[in-house]
Every structure is written in structure tokens, then in C-alpha cells.
Amino acid sequence: MRRALTVGVLLLAIAFPLAMQAIDQTYYVTMASRILVYALAATSLNLILGYGGMISFGHAAFVGAGAYTASIMIAEGMPSAWIGWPLAMAVPALLALAIGAISLRTRGVYFIMITLAFAQMIYYLTVSMKAYGGDEGLTLTQRATLGFGLDLKDDATFYYVVLAILVAALFLVSRLVNARFGRVVQAIRENESRMEAIGYPTLRYKLIAFVLAGALGGLAGALLANQNSYVNPGILHWTESGKLMIMVILGGVGHLYGGVFGAIGLLGLEEVLANHKFAWLAALYPDYQQHSLLGVGVAMLAVVLYAPQGIAGLFRRGKDG
Amino acid sequence: MAEALLRVDGLEKHFGGIVATDGVTLEVAPGEIHALIGPNGAGKTTLIAQLSGSLAPDAGRILFGGADITAMPQHGRVRAGLARSYQITSIFRRFSVRDNLSLAVQARSGSSLAFWRPVAAETALAEEAGRIAAQVGLGDRLDAAAGSLAHAEQRCLEVGLALATNARLLLLDEPMAGMGPDESQRMIGLIERLRATVSVLLVEHDMDAVFRLADRISVLVNGAIVATGTPAEIRADADVRRAYLGDEVPT
Numbered sequence: 001m002r003r004a005l006t007v008g009v010l011l012l013a014i015a016f017p018l019a020m021q022a023i024d025q026t027y028y029v030t031m032a033s034r035i036l037v038y039a040l041a042a043t044s045l046n047l048i049l050g051y052g053g054m055i056s057f058g059h060a061a062f063v064g065a066g067a068y069t070a071s072i073m074i075a076e077g078m079p080s081a082w083i084g085w086p087l088a089m090a091v092p093a094l095l096a097l098a099i100g101a102i103s104l105r106t107r108g109v110y111f112i113m114i115t116l117a118f119a120q121m122i123y124y125l126t127v128s129m130k131a132y133g134g135d136e137g138l139t140l141t142q143r144a145t146l147g148f149g150l151d152l153k154d155d156a157t158f159y160y161v162v163l164a165i166l167v168a169a170l171f172l173v174s175r176l177v178n179a180r181f182g183r184v185v186q187a188i189r190e191n192e193s194r195m196e197a198i199g200y201p202t203l204r205y206k207l208i209a210f211v212l213a214g215a216l217g218g219l220a221g222a223l224l225a226n227q228n229s230y231v232n233p234g235i236l237h238w239t240e241s242g243k244l245m246i247m248v249i250l251g252g253v254g255h256l257y258g259g260v261f262g263a264i265g266l267l268g269l270e271e272v273l274a275n276h277k278f279a280w281l282a283a284l285y286p287d288y289q290q291h292s293l294l295g296v297g298v299a300m301l302a303v304v305l306y307a308p309q310g311i312a313g314l315f316r317r318g319k320d321g
Numbered sequence: 322m323a324e325a326l327l328r329v330d331g332l333e334k335h336f337g338g339i340v341a342t343d344g345v346t347l348e349v350a351p352g353e354i355h356a357l358i359g360p361n362g363a364g365k366t367t368l369i370a371q372l373s374g375s376l377a378p379d380a381g382r383i384l385f386g387g388a389d390i391t392a393m394p395q396h397g398r399v400r401a402g403l404a405r406s407y408q409i410t411s412i413f414r415r416f417s418v419r420d421n422l423s424l425a426v427q428a429r430s431g432s433s434l435a436f437w438r439p440v441a442a443e444t445a446l447a448e449e450a451g452r453i454a455a456q457v458g459l460g461d462r463l464d465a466a467a468g469s470l471a472h473a474e475q476r477c478l479e480v481g482l483a484l485a486t487n488a489r490l491l492l493l494d495e496p497m498a499g500m501g502p503d504e505s506q507r508m509i510g511l512i513e514r515l516r517a518t519v520s521v522l523l524v525e526h527d528m529d530a531v532f533r534l535a536d537r538i539s540v541l542v543n544g545a546i547v548a549t550g551t552p553a554e555i556r557a558d559a560d561v562r563r564a565y566l567g568d569e570v571p572t
Contacts, residue, residue: 180434180440183427187413190414190415190416191411
């Protein structure tokens with residue numbers, strides 16, 4: 001039943017660009033790609049925030065480092081995705097290793113603040129990278145090349161590539177969280193001191209999870225830079241980290257599809273509020289389109305109050321209480 | 322006496338001006354159940370924390386199986402065979418009893434850096450978890466969430482987690498805390514059966530349990546050991562009677 005639902009949704013996702021072409025609304029293909037990229041980024045954050053209980057407020061640093069790595073490779077004349085994208089995972093992974101090795105020794109609000117501080121440092125580092133545009137950003141002359149006759153400039157092709165990567169990442173995460181490693185990480189979230197007391201070097205496991213999340217976030221960044229054909233320091237700003245956190249909380253903390261639901265929910269809500277005029281809403285609050293974040297805030301309130309397990313939790317009701 | 326399994330030598334711990342551990346010297350022999358008693362605030366749990374590795378002493382040495390483990394991290398000590406249980410129950414409340422115990426088994430059997438194979442498919446872990454559950458009287462509660470267990474059952478799981486590490490020495494911090502008389506009797510029976518396979522340093526307020534189980538007893542008062550001896554010797558010790566036992570001594 002569950003599997004049938006997953007396959008059904010996947011088939012719909014595959015058919016989506018064809019349907020949009022048929023009704024001549026290809027704008028939505030671009031938007032869907034963007035949602036899928038954010039779904040990947042939020043899924044990577046969910047791995048540490050949801051499964052690992054590490055409330056990292058600096059995830060945009062890894063997404064941004066991936067975006068910049070992929071962009072610089074193109075700017076330096078090496079557009080092959082087969083080199084650029086693995087590098088766009090390796091650089092954030094190394095960054096996560098260094099940041100994690102220090103910040104994972106702290107707990108609670110200190111961890112939130114220290115990850116935020118590190119991310120802001122990386123943000124200012126990109127602002128000062130004059131060779132790559134500084135705060136003006138870097139415009140890409142082309143998208144990454146993939147070979148096999150695939151042209152990433154084509155919006156439908158880009159969509160399918162992103163979809164394939166997201167599906168692969170979700171499959172990977174679903175294996176990981178049910179394997180020995182995943183159970184250890186979740187148990188650390190539940191009771192870290194007891195994990196030490198039954199023989200686990202907990203810092204090591206948290207750090208590995210942190211690095212994996214950084215790498216996956218970096219890949220999302222590479223995709224984002226390619227989609228926009230542009231990257232600027234804004235991608236590393238702390239509000240981006242906050243946006244990813246909102247997606248995870250909205251979608252479902254520690255649920256496999258939490259990041260996906262969250263990206264659809266948040267970006268979908270923003271899109272609807274910004275581009276569609278609701279007469280009743282305008283009557284209630286005339287400026288709502290300028291303040292679409294207000295709507296996001298209301299949605300967050302609703303989730304926290306009525307669906308603490310997020311959107312994914314609504315689908316699970318009755319399964320495990 | 323045979324070579325001590327655990328040897329504590331001049332251990333000291335200060336918190337500001339308060340002396341929590343005051344030159345504690347202590348030995349636990351292989352196969353021994355050694356009870357540690359003392360009034361509230363004597364520093365028993367602080368001592369356990371230092372022995373298990375979650376708290377670093379200011380001075381002194383801890384030898385386990387002849388090796389100096391004073392600077393070894395907690396997880397290393399567990400691997401070496403020194404595991405603790407907690408006075409305040411510390412379990413994985415959202416995990417089933419089986420998963421609680423198999424986590425502890427997993428820590429000592431193979432690498433946990435496995436990212437692909439579902440851990441649920443590892444029957445060896447589940448079987449060992451089931452064996453330990455039966456040992457602590459939770460054989461029919463394997464699928465229950467640990468947080469949903471009754472208090473006494475949670476206390477049994479608490480001891481089971483320490484047991485599942487395959488330790489050579491268990492540091493049991495008040496295993497009977499909050500238990501009724503019947504439940505305490507069952508816990509006493511469990512610890513009695515452990516005697517054959519593992520040494521125990523038992524912190525306990527239940528004097529009935531202490532005098533029934535212990536081969537030797539050490540008395541901790543204000544962070545210092547004031548007496549060590551057999552139950553009969555401790556019972557007869559005038560200082561101990563005055564400092565701690567009072568009218569509680571079974572006659």
C-alpha cells in the first residue's frame with residue numbers, strides 16, 4: 001500500500017513536465033525543479049536535525065559552499081558535472097568536518113548559535129571573494145555539462161536530473177536511517193549520555209552524520225546554482241538556514257519525506273500568496289502580497305499547534321499513534 | 322586476595338570549595354559483590370561517575386584489570402568491560418525493549434558504521450537482546466516501548482542495558498530505587514544470579530539487600546571511605562553505626 005503510493009507519486013512526478021508542456025505552462029516545470037532542489041537541501045538538514053537531533057542553524061553554509069564550488073568550476077572552464085558536482089559535495093563535507101568537530105562538542109542553544117556563527121563567517125568569506133563577484137555574485141556563462149546527450153539548459157531535462165538525484169538521495173537516507181548507523185544516530189538523539197554509557201563514542205557518529213548532511217546539502221547547492229545560472233552570497237545568508245529549518249519543521253522532523261513535504265509546502269505557499277490574489281484575504285489584510293512571510297508564519301503556527309509531526313505526520317496518523 | 326579487578330587509588334574530586342571525593346581508595350576483587358553505602362550526599366554517585374568515566378577526577382588513579390584507565394573516555398571503559406547503571410532511569414524511552422538492549426549489544430559486536438543493511442534484519446542482535454531481556458525478567462515485554470513500562474520494569478531494563486554490554490564489572494547505582502518490596506526481592510535475586518559471571522560495585526540504600534548480597538561493604542561518609550569490611554565487620558563497627566547505620570542494622 002505504502003509502496004504503491006510511493007510509485008504512484010513518482011509516476012506523477014515523471015509525467016509532470018509532459019503535462020505542463022501539453023497545457024503550455026512550462027513555467028511550472030522550472031518552479032517544480034526549484035522545489036525538488038530545496039527538497040534535497042531540506043532532506044539533508046533533516047538527517048541531522050530530525051534523525052540526529054542536532055539543531056544546526058548553519059545549513060546554508062554547506063548549500064552555499066556547494067553552489068560556489070560548482071559555479072567556480074564552471075567559471076574556471078571545467079563545466080563537467082562529473083567533476084564539479086562531486087567537488088561541490090567534497091568541499092562542504094570538509095567544511096562540515098571542521099565546523100562539526102568544534103560545534104558538536106556543545107549542546108542545545110550553544111550548538112544553534114555556534115553553527116550560526118560559523119555559517120555567517122563563510123557568508124562573509126564569499127562576500128569578500130572579489131575574484132568571484134564578491135557581494136555582486138557570479139553569473140554563470142553556461143550550465144554544467146553532463147554528457148550522454150543531456151542538456152541541462154533544457155528545463156525538462158534539468159527537472160528529470162534533479163528528480164533522479166532526489167529519489168536516489170531519499171533512497172540512500174531511507175537505507176541509512178534503518179541501518180546500524182542510523183539507529184545509533186537516532187538513539188543519540190534520544191539519550192546521548194546513555195549511548196556513551198553503553199559504549200558508543202557519540203561525537204564520532206554525530207560528526208559523520210554532520211559531514212554526510214553537509215555533502216548532500218552541497219549537492220543541492222550545486223543544483224541551485226545551475227538552475228539560477230547565478231550564485232551570490234545571499235544563498236549563504238542565515239535567513240536561508242532558517243528557511244531550510246522551517247521546511248523541515250513544516251514537513252516533518254525526522255520523517256523520510258519531511259524535507260520534500262516542507263519544500264513543497266513552504267515554496268508552494270510563498271508562490272500562491274505572492275502571485276494569486278485572494279479577494280477574501282485582501283479584504284482582511286490588503287498588503288498581504290507584500291508580506292507573504294506573514295502567511296508562512298501563520299502556517300508555522302498552525303503546524304506547531306495542530307500538527308507537531310509536520311505534514312508527513314498527517315499521513316502517518318493511525319499508524320503509530 | 323587475588324589481583325583486584327578494580328583498584329581506586331587516592332581519588333579526589335572538588336566542586337569549588339566542596340570536597341565530593343576525598344582520597345577514596347577502594348578495591349573490587351574478581352567475582353565480588355562490593356557494596357558502597359553511605360548517607361545521602363556522601364558522594365556515592367559522584368564516585369560512580371568518576372569510575373565510569375563521565376566525570377574526570379582531580380587527583381588519583383583508577384586501575385581496571387591492571388590497566389590505568391584514569392584518562393580513558395567512558396565509551397572506552399565500557400569496551401574494556403566496565404559499565405554502569407543509573408540511579409535515575411536512563412533508557413531510550415521511544416525505543417522498544419528489544420531495540421534498547423540490541424543497541425547495547427550492537428556496541429560490542431561489529432562496526433556500527435554500517436549504512437546500508439537494515440539493522441532489523443540482524444537476528445543475532447535481536448536474539449541476544451531477547452536473552453538479556455529474559456535474564457532481567459522482561460522476556461515478555463520485548464515489543465513494548467521502554468517509556469511505557471512500569472517503573473520497576475524500567476529499573477530492570479536499566480540494569481539490563483548495563484548487563485548487555487558484557488561487562489566484567491557492573492557499577493549499579495541504586496538499582497532498587499523506588500521499587501516496592503516484592504520488586505526489590507526480584508532485583509536481589511537477579512543480582513544474586515549475576516554473581517557467577519560478573520563483579521558488581523553496588524550502591525544501595527536498601528540495607529536488607531546490601532547485607533544479603535555483599536561480600537564486602539565500604540562505607541562512604543563526606544566523600545571519604547570510613548570503613549571497609551565483611552557485612553559482619555561493618556555491622557559491628559561502632560563508627561559506622563554512629564555515622565550511618567543507626568537503628569537500621571538488621572539484627
